[in-house]
Amino acid sequence: MNGRTGMTDEQQAQERRIAAWRGAERILGHRPESLGERLARLAADAPAVYDLGEPTDIYGNGVVEAVERRVAELLGLPAAAFFPTGTMAQQVALRCWAGRTGNPVVALHPLAHPEVHERGALSALTGLRTVHPTRTPRLPTADEVRDLDEPFGTLMLELPLRDAGFVLPSWEELTAVVEAARERDAVVHLDGARLWECTGHFGRPLPEIAGLADSVYVSFYKSLGGISGAALAGPDALVEEAKTWRHRYGGQLFQQWPAALAALAGLRDERPRLPGYVAHAKVVAKALRDALGAAPWSRLHPEVPQTHQFQVWLPYPPQVLDEAGLLQAEETKTALFRRWWEPGVPGLSTTEVTVAGPDVERWTAAAVAEAVGDFLERVDRVARAEQG
Template identity: 70%
Template sequence: MTDTNEAEQRARRRAAVNGCDKVLSDGKRPSLRERLSQLQVEADAAYDLDGPPDVYGDGVVAELERRTAGLLGTADAAFFPTGTMAQQVALRCWAGRTGNTTVALHPLSHPEMHERRALSALTGLRSIHPTRERRLPDAEEVRGLDEPFGTLMLELPLRDAGFVLPTWEELTATVDAAREREAVVHFDGARLWECPPHFGRPLAEIAGLADSVYVSFYKSLGALSGAALAGPAELVDEARAWRHRYGGLLFQQWPAALAALAGLERELPRLESYVAHAKDVAGALAQGLAGEPWSRVHPSIPHTHQFQVWLPYPAELLDEAALRQAEETKVSVFGGNRWFAAEVPGVSVTEVTVAASALEWTAEDVTEGITDFLRFVRRELPYPAPPARTSPVS
């Protein structure tokens, strides 16, 4: 697809979803004017807007850092314009402190999948993989690594495996195993905010297992952009120095910081309800897909408020079916999310995010919506649909 066609499709998706009466996954995408109006209202409740804008990280940015450290129970936190930069800096700092440039992490983790090999290109770090299973490494796999490593990085949840999490007992055992290997532990907690319901532990207790934690403000919290690296004061001080070297010390960042503070006020208290409702949504989707061969809702019981849906059709066909459902019925199950080819030939996968717009959907609404979506899928098929099975795949 050319850049022009891609832009046209993106505009069509946005118009289709924003024209819907009901959107299950991810919600509608506001215009720039709507986003500015929303930010002014929400930020007014989160911070004193009569104060001056920030200058090189003071003011509202410093306040965001203070609140983030308080929520995570760490000594300090530093704001970064991107999570990629925050994580690169964290792993670089730990390599210098441990004297070991090897990082143990999952091959589906963000630095391996979405950062263009920045670990090696920018910092000279090297990665090793304790496991290739579609889950985080367990304690025995960490103990069994046949070479030393300075840092174990754990992505909580592991997005590209289906937003999956270990149990609390498994997580603590894995952390203990890393410490036995005299390694430090860093959490890629871009979506750590929604993990407490799964673990049954408060946010600060989860973050307290690691030596450092990165969190995102636009993922889950709905901010414009930005991230934070939290941990011991000495580490965060060093991270601020590297942030400057990496070009991350911006003159003013108040829009991003205000949106992050608003997200902490507005979305953080709601995440528990989103996680609970995601279980109902996933169950209803599985019921609606029960007769569809090779379909899968993964995990069958979501660990957070996000999960995957797998279907045995080309991604382009599923994208078109989603668009036509939105345009013709004013109801969208998958929102603006795209479908992508999965590892299994002939199968595609998409992500479902259960947030504010999904709370009005009952289980019956979800089952009806996915059943209707399949009708649009079959309408797009150039060949007869495969025979239905009698039992669902979880």
């Protein structure tokens, strides 16, 4: 605790990070917004996506129903239900499928969101059990699903698999995996939090991708710039049951119009920009890879991005890389990398890069190379200072 401000060291570090990024003139990714800026953006976007003369939503009607209809239309599925969080949406989906199949076992990757980011909620709240077709950091293959040594009722596929580096299978691999699940009499649920940006990789429209599965979850803030919220889409009967469980889980909120309006704006404005972000991510990644070549043991994963997000790995402790990035943002007004973390190997750190936002076209290959060179100079300076 810092006595001067009453804040912890971590809180002060967070304030410094936000100030550095907000003060930067060129950012790789999205700039943090103040409450006033976010409210102003919502007010500017909302009139084009919904009639603001309509009453506010009450317990899921009105603008919330408009979001549900739009998602079902975009995915080519019969119905959709708005949820306050993706965690709730997916737990409800898996719970409903377990009831229908009579099998409480869910096959999924150990790096999937329910296993890594939900504090064991799937088993604690639903009584479901998980099994893993593979531990390799990629989506499972058809043979791995086919050869899993116990029955399962649902196969959950996260597209892309974020914690493995935003990786995707090929279209042929994906369809084969779905067919393998069908052979096992299992249903297929897609964790499509970032499904919106996968169309280019698969070379297929959203309805064809979503149509492979029995249900699909999508997020409104991870790629679309929304405030919060998610949707679960699928057959009418499943969605109606999901709404019942949504109420039981406490997700039947009195009003959700800010999140719903932001979701509609993201679907209208940001979704069409995603293919451009994905294409430019390949330009940025190549420039990063070339510029980081001077750093031993550096790595991009995947080397050619499959979406507009990917990982960068460098052989330094996270605190060194964090400090170098902050100094770069503060001193040059260029913000290249965000937070770094240690993936279990001492002295090796990774970060996630998102190629998106209004600054994206300013990140030419030459601009990336210049920024990386400047960043590495600061890394060397910080590392030497830490060594005394």
